[in-house]
Amino acid sequence: MKFALIGNPSVGKSLIFNQLTGLGVEVSNYPGTTVELQRGNTCFQREIVELVDLPGVYSLDGNSDEEGLVRRFLEQQDVDAVIVVANATRLERNLYLLLQVAEYGLPMVVVLNMADEAAKRGLEIDPGPIHDLLGVEVILTAASQGKNIDRIIPAALAASRPSAVEIPYDHHIEAAIRSLGKMFGADRKESVRALLGFGDNPELLEAARTISDEIEARHRMTVTQIIAANRHNFAHKIADLTLREEVQLPQTDPDSILTRIIPGMPILLGILIGMLLFVFVVGSFLEEMIVEFFDVYAMQPFVALGLPPLAEELGVSILIALQAGLGIAFPYVFLFYIIISILEDSGYMTRAAFLADNAMHRVGMHGGAVIPFTLAFGCNVPAIMSIRLLRSRRERIIASFLVTMVPCSARTVIIAGIVASFVGIAAAFSVYAIVFLLILITGLVLSRVTPGERFGMIMEMVPLRWPDPKLVMKKSWARLSEFLFIAMPLLLAGSIVLGLLDFFGVMTIFEEFVEPYTMALLGLPGYAATALIFGILRKEMAFETLAILADTADLGAVLTSLQLYIFAVVTVLFVPCLATITVLLREVGSRITLAITVYTVTLGLLIGGLIHYLFS
Amino acid sequence: MLPSTFEDYLEAILTITENGGRAATLDEIAAALDTGKEAAGTTVAALVEGGYLERADGGAVRLTGQGLSVASQVARKHRVLQCFLTEMLGVDEDAASKEACTLEHGISDETIDRLSSYMDGAQSPPGRMGRCRGRDCTLLDCKEGDTVRVAMMHGQRRHRRLLDLGIFPGEIVQIRRKLPNESVVVRVKGCDIAISPEIARAIVVESCP
Ligand SMILES: Nc1nc2c(ncn2[C@@H]2O[C@H](COP(=O)(O)OP(=O)(O)O)[C@@H](O)[C@H]2O)c(=O)[nH]1
Ligand SMILES: [Mg+2]
Numbered sequence: 125m126k127f128a129l130i131g132n133p134s135v136g137k138s139l140i141f142n143q144l145t146g147l148g149v150e151v152s153n154y155p156g157t158t159v160e161l162q163r164g165n166t167c168f169q170r171e172i173v174e175l176v177d178l179p180g181v182y183s184l185d186g187n188s189d190e191e192g193l194v195r196r197f198l199e200q201q202d203v204d205a206v207i208v209v210a211n212a213t214r215l216e217r218n219l220y221l222l223l224q225v226a227e228y229g230l231p232m233v234v235v236l237n238m239a240d241e242a243a244k245r246g247l248e249i250d251p252g253p254i255h256d257l258l259g260v261e262v263i264l265t266a267a268s269q270g271k272n273i274d275r276i277i278p279a280a281l282a283a284s285r286p287s288a289v290e291i292p293y294d295h296h297i298e299a300a301i302r303s304l305g306k307m308f309g310a311d312r313k314e315s316v317r318a319l320l321g322f323g324d325n326p327e328l329l330e331a332a333r334t335i336s337d338e339i340e341a342r343h344r345m346t347v348t349q350i351i352a353a354n355r356h357n358f359a360h361k362i363a364d365l366t367l368r369e370e371v372q373l374p375q376t377d378p379d380s381i382l383t384r385i386i387p388g389m390p391i392l393l394g395i396l397i398g399m400l401l402f403v404f405v406v407g408s409f410l411e412e413m414i415v416e417f418f419d420v421y422a423m424q425p426f427v428a429l430g431l432p433p434l435a436e437e438l439g440v441s442i443l444i445a446l447q448a449g450l451g452i453a454f455p456y457v458f459l460f461y462i463i464i465s466i467l468e469d470s471g472y473m474t475r476a477a478f479l480a481d482n483a484m485h486r487v488g489m490h491g492g493a494v495i496p497f498t499l500a501f502g503c504n505v506p507a508i509m510s511i512r513l514l515r516s517r518r519e520r521i522i523a524s525f526l527v528t529m530v531p532c533s534a535r536t537v538i539i540a541g542i543v544a545s546f547v548g549i550a551a552a553f554s555v556y557a558i559v560f561l562l563i564l565i566t567g568l569v570l571s572r573v574t575p576g577e578r579f580g581m582i583m584e585m586v587p588l589r590w591p592d593p594k595l596v597m598k599k600s601w602a603r604l605s606e607f608l609f610i611a612m613p614l615l616l617a618g619s620i621v622l623g624l625l626d627f628f629g630v631m632t633i634f635e636e637f638v639e640p641y642t643m644a645l646l647g648l649p650g651y652a653a654t655a656l657i658f659g660i661l662r663k664e665m666a667f668e669t670l671a672i673l674a675d676t677a678d679l680g681a682v683l684t685s686l687q688l689y690i691f692a693v694v695t696v697l698f699v700p701c702l703a704t705i706t707v708l709l710r711e712v713g714s715r716i717t718l719a720i721t722v723y724t725v726t727l728g729l730l731i732g733g734l735i736h737y738l739f740s
Numbered sequence: 741m742l743p744s745t746f747e748d749y750l751e752a753i754l755t756i757t758e759n760g761g762r763a764a765t766l767d768e769i770a771a772a773l774d775t776g777k778e779a780a781g782t783t784v785a786a787l788v789e790g791g792y793l794e795r796a797d798g799g800a801v802r803l804t805g806q807g808l809s810v811a812s813q814v815a816r817k818h819r820v821l822q823c824f825l826t827e828m829l830g831v832d833e834d835a836a837s838k839e840a841c842t843l844e845h846g847i848s849d850e851t852i853d854r855l856s857s858y859m860d861g862a863q864s865p866p867g868r869m870g871r872c873r874g875r876d877c878t879l880l881d882c883k884e885g886d887t888v889r890v891a892m893m894h895g896q897r898r899h900r901r902l903l904d905l906g907i908f909p910g911e912i913v914q915i916r917r918k919l920p921n922e923s924v925v926v927r928v929k930g931c932d933i934a935i936s937p938e939i940a941r942a943i944v945v946e947s948c949p
Contacts, residue, residue: 186901
């Protein structure tokens with residue numbers, strides 16, 4: 125048995141999917157979280173049921189990637205039933221998609237989610253009319269509370285007949301459906317789809333096109349518009365029957381402050397700067413505690429053992445890697461993920477997108493690009509994945525350049541660990557200033573030179589709600605554990621390799637070789653170059669490697685403030701990390717990835733060299 | 741279609757008879773059209789022949805049902821055109837009336853309908869839609885809090901998503917927010933939709949009745 129979850133974006137499909145399968149796919153309150161099919165299994169009465177979580181779509185007739193994906197999926201008819209999830213507080217608009225799905229003629233179950241919020245707004249929902257009109261089971265759920273989720277699978281198993289609904293169309297369209305039916309034996313669904321330009325029978329499509337042209341000449345609207353309007357109007361009728369006794373409860377409208385320039389803009393900037401400051405201050409405090417703890421309870425006892433030199437070198441390398449990994453993961457990465465998860469779940473991202481729309485136009489994108497940018501502060505990888513919500517290749521190329529330049533949490537570690545601790549917090553913020561300025565300039569230039577189309581923003585403002593602390597922690601933890609399982613082994617291996625190379629004197633040879641160049645260009649000692657190269661594996665390894673190579677965590681004692689500053693700036697700009705490169709390859713192709721890599725390396729060396737030249 | 745002189749006669753008779761309520765004498769008709777009584781007599785005879793007029797007592801004539809419908813249509817065209825010329829283009833009253841007399845015979849019903857609904861959208865209430873004189877009003881011409889009806893959408897293949905979110909010709913939308921930089925939020929079907937300026941500009945609106 126195979127069922128698919130389908131519905132508008134941000135209606136709770138992924139949350140329901142997670143609850144049914146026990147998996148942990150991303151759940152976020154903004155459009156475009158799920159971009160690919162997610163598959164999972166669940167058991168019901170000892171039978172394995174396969175469940176597919178589809179990306180959220182507003183329609184099955186659109187031309188976006190997700191809509192194409194969902195359409196192809198439904199056309200294969202490779203599911204036993206579809207589970208249509210609708211947001212009960214936005215019922216009318218959700219019914220529009222539901223009617224389209226019903227027209228596809230697959231057995232289906234309707235899930236009216238967010239019943240808790242509907243109740244809070246004083247909406248009384250009667251599932252009867254939908255049940256009667258469509259002839260399908262309707263379940264009222266509240267996924268965040270797990271209410272009625274257990275009824276979904278049994279209902280889907282019981283669903284055997286497709287919905288019998290016939291959307292009443294304009295009489296011209298109805299006439300066209302009849303004549304296409306007579307001429308080609310096409311059924312209602314095929315005829316409607318042919319009128320919209322979909323299908324694989326060229327003769328039917330041709331005839332449909334002729335009829336559409338005729339209808340369009342007579343109406344002021346295109347056939348696509350007429351059909352959409354008819355569906356919306358039918359959805360309106362059903363919604364009217366379903367929602368009863370709407371008691372107008374007094375509602376506070378946070379949008380009245382969030383989406384105005386004043387105070388919306390200051391709030392937006394405040395959130396951005398506050399997020400960085402918070403991670404800096406709390407992060408470095410926590411990091412110190414963890415490092416201290418490690419020193420006292422692991423490092424010192426180990427050294428006190430007095431093992432033979434090679435064993436000691438290896439042991440220390442492992443301990444340093446663990447210390448650095450944990451010292452970075454929890455304070456910086458985890459904190460960032462928590463803050464970003466809160467932003468995601470609150471629905472604030474769409475408000476930020478609206479406010480920043482104009483600014484983003486200047487750099488060749490639209491407001492939606494705010495979402496990848498915010499995510500990039502946590503980690504560039506999911507950020508690059510989310511640039512799919514930008515529609516044109518041009519916008520995606522620009523975004524991929526700019527997003528890889530945003531200092532992710534690992535780069536924050538470098539800025540905080542090197543600049544803030546040894547040079548000062550103002551200097552640390554100046555690194556951000558430099559990076560943001562470069563991002564801005566890059567954007568301005570790219571928006572001039574990148575060829576391709578522009579699309580503006582059409583974005584639904586999702587409902588604002590208080591994030592559920594449990595869900596926020598769960599999501600942050602899932603993301604952090606990804607970090608722990610991918611980054612920690614790398615850190616460990618890297619640290620051991622370094623330790624061994626150092627032990628056998630290979631390092632010294634390399635460093636002596638590069639030192640003249642790094643000294644001349646950046647004013648940095650040779651081992652800094654090694655650290656930079658390790659930074660390609662994982663950004664935070666640059667910091668850690670530097671500490672190992674300098675043989676002390678007190679970097680201030682061996683390098684000048686200027687050297688530390690230059691090192692940090694170069695590392696932050698220098699080459700995206702391996703994981704980012706991998707996802708860039710997948711999302712924008714090898715040419716753009718290469719361009720981004722070359723660009724960031726050049727930029728890093730150039731700016732580093734410039735600072736060296738200006739200040740020493 | 742009737743020759744334009746015939747239409748002029750019917751229109752004049754409609755005015756004289758106060759919408760066909762009574763009969764009109766040949767004298768009145770000749771005076772209204774500024775011609776001789778003889779010429780008027782010939783045309784009136786032809787219109788009676790065509791079934792647009794019927795003879796009444798004392799040489800007077802009155803409009804038949806068919807005549808009434810043609811006459812009212814022409815009169816409406818005249819009204820709409822004159823209104824368009826004076827209100828929207830600022831042509832002076834007399835000149836506009838003369839122009840309208842010529843134009844009313846050549847213009848199609850469809851165009852008049854559109855012109856009329858265009859002006860409905862553009863005229864009332866003052867200060868709101870009046871801002872976009874001489875061109876289509878778009879979402880960008882609205883103020884925060886305005887409730888308007890979508891009249892037409894340009895570039896709709898590109899902006900297909902608008903249609904799916906419920907923004908289509910005939911739908912009523914409310915402008916929830918409009919930033920100085922012209923990004924707008926509209927409420928439609930109980931949902932707020934953020935729209936970039938270049939897209940909002942493609943949505944032509946008219947004021948709600
Ligand atoms: N209050 C409330 N929130 C919910 C409910 N279901 C989902 N959410 C929240 O809605 C947002 C969108 O959920 P998600 O599963 O990502 O939606 P998807 O885009 O349809 O996959 C998340 O922030 C969820 O926590 C519900 O029944 N009640
Ligand atoms: Mg999802």
